[in-house]
Amino acid sequence: MALLGVNWLSRVTGRGAGTVAGGRVGLRVCPDLLEQLSRRREIICVSGTNGKTTTTALIAAGWGAKVATNATGANMPAGHVAALATTRATRVVLEVDEAWLPEVIRRCSPRVVVLLNLSRDQLDRASEVRVLADKWRGALSRTTALIVANVNDPLVVFAAETAPRVRWCDVPTTWLGDAQSCPHCTRPLSPEGSTWHCLCGFTRPASATTRLDGEGLVVDGAPVDLTLSLLGDFNRANAAMAITALGEVGVAAHEAAARMATVTSVAGRFSLRTYRGQVVRTLLAKNPAGFSALLDVIPSSPGEVWIAINARIADGRDPSWLYDVPFERLRGHRVRCFGDRKLDLATRLDYAGVEWRLDDDEVEVIDETLYLLANYTAFADIVEESTPC
Amino acid sequence: MLRIALLYPELLGTYGDGGNALVLAERARRRGLDVRSITISMADPLVAADIYLLGGGEDGPQRQACDLLAAGSLASRVADGAAILAVCAGLQILGVRFAVAGDDAYDGLGLVEATTVRGSRRSVGEIAVDVGGRTMVGFENHGGRTKLARGVAPLGSVQRGEGNDGVSDGFRAPRLWGTYAHGPVLALNPWLADEILAEALGEELEPLASVADVLYEERLASVMARRAG
Numbered sequence: 001m002a003l004l005g006v007n008w009l010s011r012v013t014g015r016g017a018g019t020v021a022g023g024r025v026g027l028r029v030c031p032d033l034l035e036q037l038s039r040r041r042e043i044i045c046v047s048g049t050n051g052k053t054t055t056t057a058l059i060a061a062g063w064g065a066k067v068a069t070n071a072t073g074a075n076m077p078a079g080h081v082a083a084l085a086t087t088r089a090t091r092v093v094l095e096v097d098e099a100w101l102p103e104v105i106r107r108c109s110p111r112v113v114v115l116l117n118l119s120r121d122q123l124d125r126a127s128e129v130r131v132l133a134d135k136w137r138g139a140l141s142r143t144t145a146l147i148v149a150n151v152n153d154p155l156v157v158f159a160a161e162t163a164p165r166v167r168w169c170d171v172p173t174t175w176l177g178d179a180q181s182c183p184h185c186t187r188p189l190s191p192e193g194s195t196w197h198c199l200c201g202f203t204r205p206a207s208a209t210t211r212l213d214g215e216g217l218v219v220d221g222a223p224v225d226l227t228l229s230l231l232g233d234f235n236r237a238n239a240a241m242a243i244t245a246l247g248e249v250g251v252a253a254h255e256a257a258a259r260m261a262t263v264t265s266v267a268g269r270f271s272l273r274t275y276r277g278q279v280v281r282t283l284l285a286k287n288p289a290g291f292s293a294l295l296d297v298i299p300s301s302p303g304e305v306w307i308a309i310n311a312r313i314a315d316g317r318d319p320s321w322l323y324d325v326p327f328e329r330l331r332g333h334r335v336r337c338f339g340d341r342k343l344d345l346a347t348r349l350d351y352a353g354v355e356w357r358l359d360d361d362e363v364e365v366i367d368e369t370l371y372l373l374a375n376y377t378a379f380a381d382i383v384e385e386s387t388p389c
Numbered sequence: 390m391l392r393i394a395l396l397y398p399e400l401l402g403t404y405g406d407g408g409n410a411l412v413l414a415e416r417a418r419r420r421g422l423d424v425r426s427i428t429i430s431m432a433d434p435l436v437a438a439d440i441y442l443l444g445g446g447e448d449g450p451q452r453q454a455c456d457l458l459a460a461g462s463l464a465s466r467v468a469d470g471a472a473i474l475a476v477c478a479g480l481q482i483l484g485v486r487f488a489v490a491g492d493d494a495y496d497g498l499g500l501v502e503a504t505t506v507r508g509s510r511r512s513v514g515e516i517a518v519d520v521g522g523r524t525m526v527g528f529e530n531h532g533g534r535t536k537l538a539r540g541v542a543p544l545g546s547v548q549r550g551e552g553n554d555g556v557s558d559g560f561r562a563p564r565l566w567g568t569y570a571h572g573p574v575l576a577l578n579p580w581l582a583d584e585i586l587a588e589a590l591g592e593e594l595e596p597l598a599s600v601a602d603v604l605y606e607e608r609l610a611s612v613m614a615r616r617a618g
Contacts, residue, residue, distance in 0.1 A: 120404065128403070128447045180399035181431065186449040188399070188431040317514070318528040320572030323408030343604040347576055350600050351408075351415045 020074045023081035034077050037084035038108040041068075043092040044245050045108065045145075047101045048116030048156075050290040051238045054230070055116060056095040057266040058242040062256035063249075068092045072267040076100050080108070091249070098132055102139030112245045113140070114148045116238065117173060118155040120321065121287040133159045133183055148245045150237075151208050152176075154196065158183035161205070167244055170194075170208035171237035174296065175289035177324060212240040217257075219243060224253045229264045234293040268383040275386035277365045280306060280372035282386070284379045286315070288324035291373065295329050298371050305330060305371050308338035308378035309345045315376045322348040330354045336363070339378040391417050391590065394427040394438035396463075400454040401479055404530070406444025408573025409474060412582050412601075413440060419597055422590075435461025440472045440589050443479025445531070445571045448489045451478040455497060458482065464498055472564040472589040473500075476574060477531050480559055480567035481505040488533065501560050501567065502538030516550030516570050517612045518558040524548060525578050526608045527570025535559075535569075544568050549612055564588060576601065577608055 026033045046056045053072055060067045070083035075095040083094065096104045105113060120129050136159035140147055149160040151168035153176065160166050182189050182198035189196045197203035211218045217226040217240050228239055239260050246256045265271035269284045285291040298305060311319045319341050331354055337345045338359045349356040374382050395410040414426045427438055441463065446454060467473065481487035484503035489495050516529045525545065535553040537543060543557030544567060552558025552569050559568035566585060568574060575582040579601040587594050
């Protein structure tokens with residue numbers, strides 16, 4: 001029925017329902033289109049501030065079957081309709097914008113919801129992060145879905161702790177700038193080794209069934225060989241949670257892990273490209289937590305790093321967050337500043353004691369691969385202006 | 390020794406607010422001053438400092454910070470001669486009363502006769518304020534409307550954006566600066582950072598050229614061009 005309806009919609013609107021614009025028209029004509037398209041499908045939703053796109057791609061790759069998934073960035077209902085309208089695939093993984101998660105859970109009735117992390121991002125147009133955590137909590141307490149949740153992020157724990165079914169994942173989580181005070185009572189969260197608790201009783205659940213640390217990945221007590229092509233501890237954490245989610249739909253952990261190892265780049269992220277004659281590895285980071293995780297993968301030896309910052313609508317129009325990024329870690333490197341807001345970046349680096357240059361100073365090509373970190377629209381511009389190696 | 394204290398960044402640091410402390414400390418150090426940067430967290434005593442910095446925060450953390458500042462006698466530190474830059478939620482805390490979730494009101498520290506109520510909509514966007522003939526640029530994101538009592542001076546008049554009420558922004562008293570320009574407003578306005586340093590130190594400062602001056606000129610041109618457009 002739903003597919004017939006979409007075909008009809010495509011004809012009457014003159015656009016494919018498989019595009020985001022078509023999805024938007026479809027939802028206007030048929031407000032419960034997403035509910036209809038979700039019926040009799042096995043859906044995994046992925047949300048969180050950072051890692052959504054990569055984790056969604058890892059789940060799609062790890063499932064080992066034909067999987068429907070939404071295009072990069074199209075992570076609101078119109079994008080979900082577009083992903084579902086043009087395929088009969090019954091297995092579905094959807095990246096979901098944080099603010100839309102409660103509604104998408106209600107409309108799609110997913111089997112699994114993956115909650116990666118929650119921290120500040122684009123505060124000029126998004127909710128403050130605690131308001132968001134509270135909305136998640138309300139939605140999750142009523143769902144039958146399995147929640148796969150990061151136990152090291154107190155805001156995620158707050159959101160998921162009243163859900164009927166949760167699998168906690170103990171994975172590396174570096175930036176917790178928004179989780180130092182208790183989401184229940186705002187008193188300080190006291191860290192104790194790898195755990196934390198509050199005087200009000202809010203505490204880190206002890207029952208993690210997935211654990212990823214320097215020793216490797218263990219799921220339900222069994223070690224899983226996790227060797228990714230993607231770099232960074234944050235991507236290993238994403239993969240650990242993806243593997244846990246796939247366990248709920250019957251995919252064996254070692255098989256999922258082996259398939260995930262073949263993923264080398266996601267929508268241009270982590271790929272090698274030539275930009276302005278220079279070979280660069282392109283990395284996307286949009287907020288303090290994302291940047292902090294990427295700064296960890298940059299080698300400590302001196303060298304050049306390229307960073308591009310914009311502040312267009314899709315980036316959030318206020319780059320104040322640059323002062324929440326620990327750029328001091330780049331002391332000893334030289335940073336070349338790109339993007340609409342390169343002067344904001346240069347000023348931040350200047351106060352951090354990091355050597356910097358602007359992109360309009362003479363660029364000499366260096367005979368090694370440099371890391372190029374960029375935020376959302378800056379990243380899109382660079383992908384457009386560069387070529388794959 | 391110039392002591393610069395960032396107050397409760399875990400409660401009042403919604404958006405890069407720690408940048409103001411960094412900017413003040415660096416600009417003082419580059420002039421050869423001996424600077425001590427202090428971060429005061431929730432569990433710490435409110436130690437003596439020459440300049441305190443208060444940033445933005447959500448409702449619950451804002452109340453928590455207000456309680457801690459009252460218990461730690463921030464008011465007596467000011468009476469002893471300390472300076473304060475208070476941004477957004479911090480500005481509201483220094484007032485007599487501020488609005489919190491719902492229609493509730495919460496008692497502030499009363500250092501400034503200012504009262505904040507909840508506005509009908511959030512003010513989000515670039516802000517420009519005439520501060521004694523110079524334009525301060527920044528970004529605001531808040532739902533408060535702040536009313537100053539008669540005789541309380543604003544920081545300046547709003548040229549673009551909303552500030553307190555669409556007419557004026559923040560407040561200004563000896564050694565006190567309040568503004569809705571959130572986050573690292575001193576990174577965008579190096580001259581304002583120097584004004585605060587000079588008043589806290591009680592001495593004129595040598596000029597200090599840096600890329601921050603270029604950033605300021607660029608943001609000023611951008612904000613004013615859009616205002617004219």
